[in-house]
Amino acid sequence: MYIITDQLRENGFSVIRLDQIIKRNNNIRKFNTLEYFCIYIIMEDLQLIVENTSHNIPAGNIVFVGPQKKVEFLKAPGYEVFVITFSSTFFERSIKDSLVINSQLFFNYNSEIFIAPFTNIHEMRVVFIDRMESFRKKDKSLYLSAAHNAIERLMLDAFLHIPTEEVKKDIKFDYLYCVNKFKVVLQRDYKTAKKVSHYASELNVTPRKLTEMTEYVLGKSAKHIIIEKLITESKKMLSYSNHTISQIAYELGFSDEGNFTNFFKKHTKKNPSEMR
Structure with a gap:
């Protein structure tokens, strides 16, 4: 990945713009997700290479990438790409959380990534990004609770794009x-x-x-x-x-x-x- 932020180290969660991550990484665009789960909110067209496979991601999509993956962001400004990074310890608070985090969103057996669209870029910015920043400035416990809820919302919305027959598989x-x-x-x-x-x-x-x-x-x-x-x-x-x-x-x-x-x-x- 890159030099771990204090926020991620202390809280097991961070949200940051892609251009800021690249800057922290001495302008190197190659990362490893290590033990973390990553969600990329794409608000500008982006070419992404994950495990040597290239993906052209149009604006208006969310990309889910699991742990221990090599990721490279090809040349894009990154001002309109937000990177949410979190640990399993941060997110897993219930059996439901465990089921969601261990699903095809992060462990897609047909691809190294899972892509789900969102419909309103402005709403995503206001409701998720700006709202999260407000919580961060107000109170740490509220911020972390809001972060958990926001991640859960993104993942549950993405579940709608997993084929029904896959969701219903009876797997222990x-x-x-x-x-x-x-x-x-x-x-x-x-x-x-x-x-x-x-x-x-x-x-x-x-x-x-x-x-x-x-x-x-x-x-x-x-x-x-x-x-x-x-x-x-x-x-x-x-x-x-x-x-x-x-x-x-x-x-x-x-x-x-x-x-x-x-x-x-x-x-x-x-x-x-x-x-x-």
Whole structure:
């Protein structure tokens, strides 16, 4: 992400304009969301790259990005983009909060982001941005309560844009929660840890239990998800970076180029060189 603000460190929440974030980051436009959840209120057209995938976001949309994601804002002034950042500890105060925060808004299995439109830019500015600033100046406890309510409102409105059949899926909440945590840890550790046992240990479950949960929620074993992640990242690096295959192998945590080539060919039926 960038140098964490005192507000975010102390309260687990912050709202700030994108141009101010970029300025704090020495004008570097690349960030990592770390353990935080991010909501971007887009009031000017913006090109956003998340995990090496480019998205053109027109003004009038809200973008939801989960933890441990690499984000880059391509050249846009940023005066009309507001970044809301918060921790799970800040937001989760009830079972309902947990269900919302662990939903497809932040853990969208088909994309690294979730986009939902809003209809009135002026209303968004007055009701949300200006109102939040008024609370901030008035009283800290009121401000944090208002922040929680505002985030909840944004997320519930966005839920209207999730297909009904997806919302109604009967998924055990504890399984969903653990699988989403697995995806966050995988995003963080996939370069250095490739065994199911590592992730199971991080989540305080057995490897067998983790696979049971991933198969229930995603229809795939935990091992398959790790392999998918490695293949996806390999393809991105082979297609978009100037690194040699040997450098890519090292970057992804393989012992040598041959090991990486065998892994890639086994799971894609292609040599890495065919992706260049």
